[in-house]
Amino acid sequence: MRRRRELTPALGLGVGLAVVLTLTTGPSAASASDSADGGADASVDETFRPGWELKYRELFDEEDLDIDMDEIPWKLDNYENVYDTISDDDGDAYWGEMGMGFGQAIRSFRTWEKTKEIGEDNWITVALTGRQQDLTSGKNQPERPGVFHVIRQPETGNIVAELRSDDPTAGAMIRNTRPMPAEYRMEYTVTRYEMGGERYDPETGEWSMWTEHPGFEYGDDGEYSIAPGTPRWNGFTVTDALGRENCKNQYPWPDSQTNAYTVPQCGRGNWNPLNYGGAGYNGLHALTVTDVQNPMPRNLHFWHYHRKVLMDQFATDPDRNNNGAVCNSETGTLTRMQETHRNGVNPWVSGRMNGFNSAGGYYEVGRMAGQSQRFFSDCNNSVPDPDHPGRMIYEDTTTNAPRAMAQSDPRFFPYIPYTFAVERSELGYTLEWSGMFQDVGWHTYRYYRPFILNNNPVWRYNAYPGDHYDGRYNGYARSTTNQFNPDGTRQGNSTKRTWPDMWHANSAYPDFVMMGIEYTNSTEGWLQFDDVRMYEPADNRPAVSILGKGRVDNWHGQQPQLDIEVINLEETVPNVDITVTTDYGTQTFTNVRPDAHPNARFKVNGPIPDGVATVTATKGDQTHTIEVPYEGIDSLQLTTEVSGKCYADRARMDYKVTNTDDVAAEDVTVTTPQGTRTFPSIAPGATVNVSIGTRSDTVPEGTFTVAATAGGDPVEYPFTKDVEYQYTAAPFACDD
Template sequence: MSAGLPAAGSASERTGPWVLMAQENFDRPLRVDGEPWRLDPQGPRSPWHVDAFDDDGEAWTKISGPLFKKQLDTLNVFRKRVAFGRDGWLTAEVAAVDKDRDGRPDSRPGLSNASLPGGHKVARISEPSWDAGVLIRPTRPLPPRYRVEMTLRGIDFGGKRHGTWDYNGRHNGYTREPCKTRYPWTFQGALPGKTRCQYPDVTKENGFYYLTILDYANPAPHGNPGIHYRRKVIMDGYYSDDERWKNAGTCNPKTGKIYRTFDGTFNGVNALFVRGDMFREAANNNISNEYYIKTACGNVSMDKPYGPGGRFKQHLTSAELQPQLLPKASYRFAVERDSTGYTLEMSGPFLHTGQTTLRVHHDFVEDGRPIWHYNQTPGEYDGRFDRRLVHKGPAGTYITKHSWPKGSAYPDSFIIGDPHLNYYEGQAYVDDIRLYVPSNAR
């Protein structure tokens, strides 16, 4: 059990083999939005430093040369880190870019209290501009065995509504101002000869992390590529009609049949086990793992075609939400880690099925296929999946000499929200975040 968590509750707070250890239902005032902004100093001494792939990471300089620093120097990043909940067991991480370096963030993302019809209290994650991010995470790493869950009461981070991408004056959840791009963070580093507005547009891609487990203790919003190297298991929404996803599939959990994602509503949930033995070299420059996906329609590895005749490629989405039913209805997302592996669970009124619960489990190592960085301690892993990774850019090469060495250890930490400083825009309403531990661990 992590230090500093509230004491266990009564027997009435048991859920099967689990005992409730901490809960946040947002009935007390949140003070996140009133806290002052702090300039991120960048570099290894920054409280938000992660590794070679964070905002000013060594990898980008190696593959981009002086151009990356020149581009990074055109902006500042301002942040907030605010503990909340009983005994401060949760932390809000809020960040926003200052593109004109006038000493203040260009937008006002935040986490605040909200009331639903009928007076029910929830938290509102607000991100009015794509060049910002908001996360909820545990203040301390998760225990060795746990169940963590959250309830979704509302979601407006893109996807179609009533058959169209255009609604409420927005396109795919984004306001219509020009120059919403990935600048300056791409998987290939800085792009020579490109201005900020000539970088790839992001408005075809919106999304939200419902509940995802990362492999380090203090997640916060960063440039998009880095998080792709730090995820263990994922439940997220990725709402995109980009041409490269034209052959992606979505599962109908009721029939067990797969249909084209482009024939759906673009409100899907992706439940992904991140592979520790395969990487997306061509698409993401070895800064992203490959994925293994288990659904009611079967299991697939995303590096291979799937479905009848191999007609589908890339993501297999597990189910589609029905946002129009919220907040009268709700969705619950949960991740469990036991002695064998991870379980991903989602419950709610999904398209095609109505109210149902979907659960999938993957062992830490299953059929020779490991979940990336699953080991919380060195003794859980013997180094067998360590490898050298090469990352190439327009000005050079960066080499990860050891991607998963013997003797390494990776804590579990969950995130809810948007971890990207250069993608995603919208708002969501979240509720009832809970942490359980096994009843026999008390």
């Protein structure tokens, strides 16, 4: 049980918020008897996942602090090793649309890259890129490249890895080194990401798009460094590495056709600006499954044509016209994204290329190749799962703007992490995202998507030849824009550029899973992460497959709360009944469908010691029991007393609060039905009394609340205690 700990505010996260947080165990499950009466085993394996066996795990430690990417020389990307000829960095689509203007643009800089394999059997590859924008410097390296390093997190003291891009031209990601197997689970834990969206200032109590950069050194002599305190808007600093304003844009791969090749890179409104205006946005691509082999960071349009499934955060500029919405899974309601703090998170799948003409057998490619984006949320409709009769799943929805699953809550960085996971089975993908979400609290979301649902496929899902694919979505791609001739003149409207076989029957696209910053012309910021895991299929499913997670927190800012979340990992019906038993009561959930995740919440007056919850799941005549441990907190110790008396014909109440702790109680607030009183401090052993009239001749039943924080060392929580008072005299009347 954790009593007190010192916390250091960083990046605008003040102690006033930090002290209400606690770090507890992550996902926990235990093997148990599969008999009808259950019977949990005492041993707990926190890496256990029903149906999966851990193959690799990368936990960054002291030795990893010595990883030095600077020892690896930068290699010039000369665009010879292309992934495709359409939308790769030197792709035909850009030459066809912009002609010699694109040639001038792409020759105005150099792109550099480097990789490093890490972990057991070198199973992870770090991939970094950067752009050299000053070709007169004589330096064969980028000014502000992508960064990977292992650091000791200042707020927690934990060792974590960091991927960083302090310019939208830099990419930084990790991925699997070898193709993923036909079935797998990949997951990792992110403790902080700063890739746009509003941030909360505990001193003002307000949210803002403005934040401050902590500072970072770039260049051999620090000549391209960013000073601590440099302002950031939606995650972007104002100037680039060369000190230029109005240069953070999509150059030279613009998102919309604006004849951008006729204007310089830097200039107000040029090349679809990212850090302001109608095209402005930032975001984190936390986990992407791609059809590209051995991928490296690339331009935005390239990835819009090469993703299978994705989990991202999308942070739009306030001036961007965004019709997207955010789902509240507790209420089932949608809120316009413009009315939120712009921390919407999106799990989604990529459908087939846009513009499919089934009669002609081709895809119409407007400016660039792209796929339909199909979003998941609990606000979507439920539809039958074609792979598992009787099972219902959430249908993915295609819209002209994202429909976010929820809003992440950066107020809890880096103390409460997010876990991202993707599973590939024989029949489909499952996306999983767990952590703390605004308006919802601590939660896990899971969405299963068959490879084909209602004739909508996951793009290039076939990882190996014959992998449930018969070529039905193949076709050639045909450009709809007027193309440039080599001499710089425009071709006529009847001339169309074509590319054959977008998805032929004998194709195969093994999965590569990318985590980090994959764009090289769109996003800026950094993420800190740990505990990267890869699982392979295993025959270890218990009679009823469930997973339990335990956490103690007070995310709502009131009294301590114990959360026991249970995830139904069964893939078939009948649905499951779940019972959660703790020292603070029992809660039961019936008819829990696959991938659902009920959360048993127990509010507690006072401390919550370390403990274990018992979870029993029943499916038909099968029962399985697990034990879920949790780490408690020792909150401030206060006792309360209520009494009443009559003065003439009016009742008067006395509310007493005694500090039985060994530290002072500060900022004490006593809230009663008759009013509120505050006290700067209550010394150890001291008592305060709130005597207050009711203006009534009777005393109704009711509650009063005491809220306080501990003096001296900070504790995990402000203390809140709800006390019910009731009088045996019936009624308590002063005129009797």
